[in-house]
Amino acid sequence: MLSDPRRNSFSKQDLKLGSFVKLLVKSKYTIATLGSHSALQILRGGKDEGFRTIVVCKKEHCSVYRHFRVADRVVEIPSYSEFHTAEDELLRENAILVPHASLIAYMSLDAVEKIRVPYYGNRRILLWESDRDRQRKWLEKAGLNLPRVYEDPDEIDGLCIVKFQGAKGGQGYFLARSSEEFRQKIGGLKDYSIQEYVVGIPVYIHYFYSVIRGELELMGFDRRYESNVDAISRIPAGLQEGIDVTYTIVGNFPLFLRESLLPEVFKMGQRVVEASREVCEPGIFGPFCLETVVTPDLKFYVFEISARIVAGTNVFMEGSPYAYLKHGIPMTTGRRIALEIREAIEQGRLEEILG
Numbered sequence: 001m002l003s004d005p006r007r008n009s010f011s012k013q014d015l016k017l018g019s020f021v022k023l024l025v026k027s028k029y030t031i032a033t034l035g036s037h038s039a040l041q042i043l044r045g046g047k048d049e050g051f052r053t054i055v056v057c058k059k060e061h062c063s064v065y066r067h068f069r070v071a072d073r074v075v076e077i078p079s080y081s082e083f084h085t086a087e088d089e090l091l092r093e094n095a096i097l098v099p100h101a102s103l104i105a106y107m108s109l110d111a112v113e114k115i116r117v118p119y120y121g122n123r124r125i126l127l128w129e130s131d132r133d134r135q136r137k138w139l140e141k142a143g144l145n146l147p148r149v150y151e152d153p154d155e156i157d158g159l160c161i162v163k164f165q166g167a168k169g170g171q172g173y174f175l176a177r178s179s180e181e182f183r184q185k186i187g188g189l190k191d192y193s194i195q196e197y198v199v200g201i202p203v204y205i206h207y208f209y210s211v212i213r214g215e216l217e218l219m220g221f222d223r224r225y226e227s228n229v230d231a232i233s234r235i236p237a238g239l240q241e242g243i244d245v246t247y248t249i250v251g252n253f254p255l256f257l258r259e260s261l262l263p264e265v266f267k268m269g270q271r272v273v274e275a276s277r278e279v280c281e282p283g284i285f286g287p288f289c290l291e292t293v294v295t296p297d298l299k300f301y302v303f304e305i306s307a308r309i310v311a312g313t314n315v316f317m318e319g320s321p322y323a324y325l326k327h328g329i330p331m332t333t334g335r336r337i338a339l340e341i342r343e344a345i346e347q348g349r350l351e352e353i354l355g
């Protein structure tokens, strides 16, 4: 069987640089993440940049990471809530932890705050992501188009989408046209928010802000495959009555955007980075995603921001067209994170990208 050249610990570029000292510094660190969401991509990216990698996962998930040989070590935990039991081991391995939605979904913000392992990214920005009012303040400061928010169900005067707190992947969201319909569907559920439903096509924009290079990069776009909303058009209109749609994420598709929309895409990302510095020093850095709906007049309405890697980037496991144009090699978001960490280590600037 042919050996995969990417499995070498150090890339050819490293060897060309000929800096043995740099290799030694890098080899002292390990990239670690929790086994779910975008872990395959993060770990593969870490290996592609020459790092040792560790995955922390529940017993039933371990075989996946062993199968794809992306982790040098697999650390088993009984449940996600017991992530802290792996921390001493991660500290011994000089690990840098790369967060993703599953880490945040399965641990409380408080528990994430207490993680002792060096953490890639600004963890305080998660407070701004997870609190809808703060998130809106941030996006408003960035001057983006946002869907209207109904503070009171009695204000509902058109089609709206009702969402629930936390990264639950669209589960349980529902649509309503009036306060009566809202009350009928909400039952006793709490912690909801009501947004105007913007009719257009959903576009998820993946960015990467590099602290080391001082530049915003476009990593790609995806659209989602959600159950059961993406199934409804398969049923004739006359038979759709009585089927309540919801938005549970099941998978993602890659998307290539109309090129004339790219200036607006960059402008929005840049404004989000600038506004983040005002709301939560030192601001957002690394990967983030603007979740948008594009209307027929080609306006982007931003209904959400994710302040870390999102799983939609998994569709570009061999690199997106945009990341390829920028880097000239298949550059995934996972690998881009590892590249940033590598450059930070080489330049003695690691503390600038940990938070």
Ligand code: AMP
Residues within 6 Å of the ligand: 036, 037, 101, 102, 105, 167, 168, 169, 170, 249, 250, 251, 252, 310, 311, 312
């Ligand atoms: P999981 O570990 O698959 O249970 O996912 C935890 C959370 O991560 C979900 O509730 C979603 O919010 C998010 N997530 C996982 N996979 C995806 C995906 N493919 N696209 C978007 N979000 C996802």
Ligand code: AMP
Residues within 6 Å of the ligand: 147, 161, 169, 170, 173, 195, 196, 197, 198, 199, 202, 224, 226, 247, 291, 293, 303, 304
């Ligand atoms: P989210 O969990 O916030 O990513 O949203 C899940 C799904 O709901 C996405 O696929 C969007 O298409 C849809 N969605 C969320 N907010 C809106 C909105 N304000 N208008 C239209 N669609 C939305």
